[in-house]
Amino acid sequence: MTLNIYLNNKNKIMTPRLLLRPIIKNDARLIVEWRNQLAKEQYLIFFNKDENLTIEKHLAWFKNNRKNRADYMFIDRLENKPIGMLHFKNLNKLLGTAEAGKIIGDYSFRKKGFAKEAFGFWLKYGFEKLGLQKIYIYTDRTNTSNIGLNLKLGFKEVNNEYKQNHQGQEFLKMEILKSDIRKINEALGID
Secondary structure, eight states: OOOOOOOOGGGOEEOSSEEEEEOOGGGHHHHHHHHHHHHHHSOBTTBOTTSOOOHHHHHHHHHSOOTTOEEEEEEETTTTEEEEEEEEEEEETTTTEEEEEEEEOOGGGTTTTHHHHHHHHHHHHHHHTSOOSEEEEEEETTOHHHHHHHHHTTOEEEEEEEEEOTTOOEEEEEEEEGGGHHHHHHHHTOO
């Protein structure tokens, strides 16, 4: 799938290999496809494995007031191909906190450093542009590669804090503070 979308520069985030941009209505089919595929293969924290997401459900969500969240698509600049999604939800400007998330929907881009690059720059955007002071994430306790990536970027495990989904699967809470931004820069190889 090739995208030819022109956005206001203030909404874009450019990385060495990626373009991060807000999701748009035309992304619905791809997002639904990715979410349903992921739900079949693994439990997602707030997604019922037995309930298929439909384009209609996604578009209804998309039209609703999403003031306390930011949802972005990340795209390989070389191939102009969507790879995955990032989000901040439960954005609390008063406390300077948000929950982050990431998925790689196109499996051909896995294990190539795209998740680290996209998520690292996404975290920097949260701290530097959105004014966040603390970002947290919930990660499947058995997903050691994702936990490793989060640790590399500077996240720390929150002592014994877990969340369960409706199937009883446990998700580890991890967080990173704005004062840890140097760890993100080190992981990304930038100053």
